[in-house]
Structures are given as C-alpha cells and as structure tokens.
Amino acid sequence: MAAAETLRRTQSARTTRFELSEGAFAYLLNLPAILTVLLLVAYPIVDAFWLSLHRYNLRRPETYVFVGLQNYVDVITSDQFLPSLSVTLLFTFWSTFGVLVLALGMALVANERIPQRPLLRALILLPWAMSGVVTALMWKWIFNPNAGALNGLLYSFGLISNYRSWLMSPDTSYLAIITANVWNTLPPSALVLLAGLQAIPSELYDAAKVDRASLWARFRHVTLPWLSQPILIVLIIQALGGIRIFDIIYLLTGGGPGYQTTTLGFAAYITSFVSTDIGHGNAWAYTVAILTLVIAIFYMKLLYGRGDVRS
C-alpha cells in the first residue's frame, strides 16, 4: 500500500515536472549554449567565408563585389604566402618539439618522490596563470638590447662579446618567439603527461627491476608505450595553439624584422585591420582555419577512439 502510494507520487511528480518529453527538455537546457554557438561562432565562420569571396575594403565599401575564389588565388600566389606558411609551420613544429621535451622531463621529475615535488608541481601552474600578453612583456624585457637579463647574463659568462638586439636580428627573433611560446604553453602539456605517468601501474616497474632492466630500458619499454596517447594529445594541443599564435608575435616582434616572423594569422590581422581589406584578410584567416581543421579531425578521431565522446 505504502509502496503503491510512493510509486503514484513519483509518477505524478514526474508528470507535473516534465510536461515536456525528455528530449525536448534536453534541448531546452541546451538552448543557451546552442544559441551562443550558432550566433557567435557558426554564423561568423560562414559569414567570414562569404566575405572572403568578395572584394571588400572597409575604406571603400562601394566597391563590394563578388569575386569567387579570386582572393584565395591572390593570397596563395602572393610573395608573402609561402614565407608566412613556412614561418607558421616551423614555429608550430619547434614550439611543439620544445614543449614535448621539456614537459616530458618535467613530468618525469615531478613524478619522483623528492622533497621539492610539491614546489615543482605548484610552480608548473605559474606560466599557465600568465596570459600571453604578460608572457610577451616578460620576454621583451629579458631580450631588451640594453638592460635585458639575457644580454647581461651571457656577457657576464663571457658567452657573447657585445650586447645583441635579439628581437631585431633575423636569426634570433625566430628563436625568441619560440622560447616565449614554449615557456607560456608548457603547463597543460606537463600536467597531461604527469597524469599519464601516474596511471602506469607500479607493478610493471617492479617486474622490470626484477629483470634487471636498465633505466633506459625501463623508460623505453614501460614508460613510453604507456605515454603514447598523452604524448599524442600534447602534440595536437600544441599544434592547434601554434598555428593560431597571435599575441606573442604582435607584441614581441610585430611580424618583423621584415616579414621574418609574420605568420598566416598575423598576415590575416594586418590585411583585415591595418589595410582594412576584409576580402583578402578573410582569405588569409581561412588558411589558418583549414590547417586547424586538418589537425582537429585527427584530434576528434583520437578522442572518439578513447571513448571520451559519448552521450
């Protein structure tokens, strides 16, 4: 009797509460997020493509005319395209490489039972808490040609004979932006690898020790195989971030000297907002979007494979 009463109550509660079907209720809950995505992301990305098919300059709006893929042809055949593409890809490659090596080392050390472990783990978050802008400020001051720390340090160790302007010379400006980016984007990668290390069962290391496997053999045959997925995730995150780099370039080198550090994204910004050439600017921006898309597809396949995407 009491059970029946409870059941009836539960049912009536459910009907009064959910007059909507479960599916409709779910979409109602999703509505604010869907609106955000549709109005602020989906519409703009379609609109950007549409604009990239037009001749459109903000200073001469009357010349607005449909030109098909002409803007893309102009961008790809311009003198600036191949250098920008190679700057973008090389920047992404070396940043990713630098982060992977440093993050792996840091994760291995932070996984050891040493007294400074809590300190190291807390400090890993420092670059994460710093925005790209403050990171750029910091490195601009370090690379300062007169009073900068790098010149002072290298000079006092006798490694350079005279002060250099790191951000102004073609060979070092490139290294400078990579260093700043590696410093800034290290934390997520280090933490992902650390979590990967912590997931390795310790029995495997015990077994390897019984077999008298060397330190290197243990790393090569136990650690690395278990880390393959976290490493792949690190590579993808870094690649996605590297391709769209903007603030560090804008603030440290302004794309210079010359076009030495002009990435595709920086060219898109300059074309759209300095030359006010919206048509070509969006074509530049779409080259970034296409590179991103290729990597994103890899990423989603990976996450699907791990079962992270499920309903």
Place this chain on the structure above:
Amino acid sequence: MAAATSVRRRRLATTLRYGVPWRAVMIHGASLVFILWLVLPFGWVVLTSLMTEAESLSVPPHWIPDYITFDNYLAFLNPAMLGTQRLVGGAAAQGAARAMLNSAIVAVSVAMLNMVIGSLVGYAFARLNFRGSSTLLLVYLATRMVPALAIMVSLYLIFQTLGLLDTLLALILSYLTFTVPYSVWIMASYFRTIPRDLEDAARVDRCNWINMMVRVFLPVASPGLIACAMFAFMSSWGEFLYALLFTSSLNSKTMPIIIAGFVTDVNTSPVLMNAGGVLAVVPPLALALIFQRLIVSGITAGAVKG
C-alpha cells in the same frame, strides 16, 4: 693477467655505478633546472618592478635592487605620483585602474554566464537521453577548435552593426565563443561522476527541477562549477585579440590592452611596465594557487587551455 685487469675494471664500474647515486643526482639536478626555468623569468620581472627607474636601466643589469621601492605600484593607484614618468608610460598607468575594473567585470560576468550555461548543458548530457546527443557534443567540441582569427572580422562587423564596439558587452559576448564549449565539456564529464541517488531522493519529495538543481545537485557538483568558472575567468582575464579589435577607449579597454601599450611603446618606462605586468598576474595567480588541485584535474580532463 688480462683476466685480472678485466676484473679490476668491472669492480671499478661497479663502484661507479653504485657509489655515486647517478639517478638521484640526475633527478635533483633536473628539478633544480626546471624550477629555475619556471621562476627566474618572472622573478626578474618582479625584481625590476621594485627598482628605481635609473637602477632598472643600469648596464650590466642589477639582479637584486640596491634600494627597494614600491613607488611603481603606488603610481598605478595615484597617477599624481608619476611626476617625471608621466611622459614615459604615464598615460598607460593612468588608465590601469579603470582597465583592471573592466577586466574584472568582464571576467566575472563570463565566469558566471559559463556556470549557468555549462550546468544546464552538463545536466542534459549527464542525465537525459535524447536524440542527437553525441552529434551535439561533437558540435561543441568542434566549436572549441574554431580559431578566433577566423571569426574576428565577422564578429567585428556584427558588433559594429549592433553599436556594441567599445562596450564591455562586446567582450563578454565574444569571450563566450571560446569559454562555453570548454565549460560544456568540463561540466558534462563532471556531472557524470555524481551518483543518481541524490536526485532520486529529491524527486520523491516533489521538488521541482530548478529547486532540485539549486538545493541538491549543484552543491554536490560545486568542484566542477568552480573549475568551470576558474577556466572562464582565466581565459577572459588575459584575452588579447578580441580586446585589441573591439575596444578603443577606457570605456572598455582591459588590462591586457594597457600592458600591450607598455610593451609596444618604444619609450616605455621599464619599471612601470613590469609593475603593470605583476599587477595583471596577481588575480589569476592567486586563484591558480588557491584552486591548484581543481585546476590540475580540470586541465588533465579537458586537456586544452581556453
């Protein structure tokens, strides 16, 4: 004879191998290098911000200030103190207080909107069966990867049409584009870890859904909510590209724009610049240290920053 040498050699190798704890030396050496790599660059910014202008410009650089001064920080509070520094970086310093306030308003608004939007969506994915749910989750994931560079022009034109340029609302709306997809992800995965018994108990008591969420579900899910708010706050606080494009006066300029003003100004005052950098880092750094554990688990779960 040959045998004796080889024995001696082996003995030597054994002493070397076990006499010196190479592994420990390596680990401690590496940890020291990493700690210095993390601390020194920012440490130097902090040290410079405590110097007088003249000392900061000395060649070779002074590492430790001879005389510690807080004037560079006080100048941000009271621009009248700037004195001769008024010309070098003084204008940027004068706007900094307003820009801090703008940054705080934007970042807190974005964080609160994300908590609301994220918990609604998170609940739907964690508890309800509906058609197209996996497609929808995929759409959110894909949204997270859209580069800001690809939509910046269109957003600019939209805000121009709506008359929202140079308002905080434009920044708040544009920051939803990269925070909401991330919050959805964090919330959906966090809400799945909460046992269903809680809500079942609440249902018997005929609470309505919103009551149940506010009284029962969200308090239990608060670590997820805090992580979501934290990520939204951090990425909004430091955002640069949209702020550069959509703001033009102190009505809406945020702290990153002020900092950028110092960095790109050729005649900038290094001490004011570095003090500004430290001020801009304090709020997110404090949050990161307070919520260290939550952030670490959030980063590894989401595996992407903003």
